[in-house]
Amino acid sequence: MDTKISIDAANKTFGDGERQIVALQGVDLDIGSNEFVTFVGASGCGKSTLLRCIGGLETLTSGSITVDGSAISGPSVDRAMVFQHYSLYPWLTVMENIKFSRLLQVHRTDITSADVEVASGRADALLDLMGLTHVRDAYPNQLSGGMQQRVAIARALLPRPQILLMDEPFGALDAQTREVMHDLILHVSKLEKTTIVFVTHDVEEAIYLGQRVVVMAPRPGRIDSIYPVELPAKRDQDMKLSTEFMQQKKAILHRIRETAGMRTDYELLERMTRQAEQQQ
Numbered sequence: 001m002d003t004k005i006s007i008d009a010a011n012k013t014f015g016d017g018e019r020q021i022v023a024l025q026g027v028d029l030d031i032g033s034n035e036f037v038t039f040v041g042a043s044g045c046g047k048s049t050l051l052r053c054i055g056g057l058e059t060l061t062s063g064s065i066t067v068d069g070s071a072i073s074g075p076s077v078d079r080a081m082v083f084q085h086y087s088l089y090p091w092l093t094v095m096e097n098i099k100f101s102r103l104l105q106v107h108r109t110d111i112t113s114a115d116v117e118v119a120s121g122r123a124d125a126l127l128d129l130m131g132l133t134h135v136r137d138a139y140p141n142q143l144s145g146g147m148q149q150r151v152a153i154a155r156a157l158l159p160r161p162q163i164l165l166m167d168e169p170f171g172a173l174d175a176q177t178r179e180v181m182h183d184l185i186l187h188v189s190k191l192e193k194t195t196i197v198f199v200t201h202d203v204e205e206a207i208y209l210g211q212r213v214v215v216m217a218p219r220p221g222r223i224d225s226i227y228p229v230e231l232p233a234k235r236d237q238d239m240k241l242s243t244e245f246m247q248q249k250k251a252i253l254h255r256i257r258e259t260a261g262m263r264t265d266y267e268l269l270e271r272m273t274r275q276a277e278q279q280q
């Protein structure tokens with residue numbers, strides 16, 4: 001595997017003393033070039049923290065994260081981030097939102113008008129790819145949630161990032177739109193050879209998209225287990241109905257529940273219901 005991102009003994013703590021939270025402890029992972037890795041795990045197991053550290057939005061307490069062998073020292077256009085909430089500028093049109101970061105840079109001396117022209121051509125191509133050409137002059141509040149998220153993805157892809165970091169990007173979308181977005185992002189990752197690190201709560205989504213599913217565990221946040229996905233590279237929605245898919249989904253869900261120490265005490269619930277009925 002040609003390693004793109006190397007995470008080595010990564011630790012991250014927040015606060016100190018009794019209030020100290022170990023968000024990440026001893027995380028080791030190599031992510032390959034053009035690999036699509038998905039992260040799942042119980043709430044608070046450090047998924048977003050790890051993603052933010054790769055994005056350079058947080059710094060590790062100890063350990064290191066390198067990209068192509070160089071330690072990261074902050075955010076970079078090579079590592080674009082997409083979050084659950086679209087964070088588009090409501091006063092800018094779709095096209096202006098996509099080109100916003102480029103427009104901000106026009107005063108930089110190392111950016112030529114030719115660069116801006118290339119970016120404009122790429123913005124047109126991305127609009128087309130995302131099926132947004134017909135709404136290029138619309139404002140965000142005139143778009144559906146799925147369309148807004150497509151604008152946010154096009155904006156992230158404009159500088160041709162080598163790495164795309166996605167934190168529950170489709171969490172707020174309905175099931176049908178989410179399926180469309182899955183096939184779209186798989187298509188983009190192949191076309192652009194982007195390395196994608198994707199955090200989700202949806203195990204089905206994690207298996208469908210990922211070449212590997214990393215299960216994290218909480219308190220302290222750490223990698224619990226890694227599941228290679230054996231599905232054919234060219235995904236098809238019907239694969240979700242296959243026995244292999246179902247079995248892997250079941251195994252991962254089971255593992256997440258175990259790591260979270262979650263247990264539904266049905267007996268207690270039944271006793272409480274009976275007591276309440278007797279008191280009526």
Ligand SMILES: Nc1ncnc2c1ncn2[C@@H]1O[C@H](COP(=O)(O)OP(=O)(O)OP(=O)(O)O)[C@@H](O)[C@H]1O
Pocket residue numbers: 014015021022023041042043044045046047048049050221
């Ligand atoms: N800025 C911060 N200050 C203090 N604690 C933080 C901060 N960011 C995260 N944490 C804590 O670190 C732990 C890991 O949080 P993180 O958001 O990374 O988990 P997560 O797996 O993404 O959770 P979820 O699935 O609920 O989004 C949590 O206990 C959280 O409360």
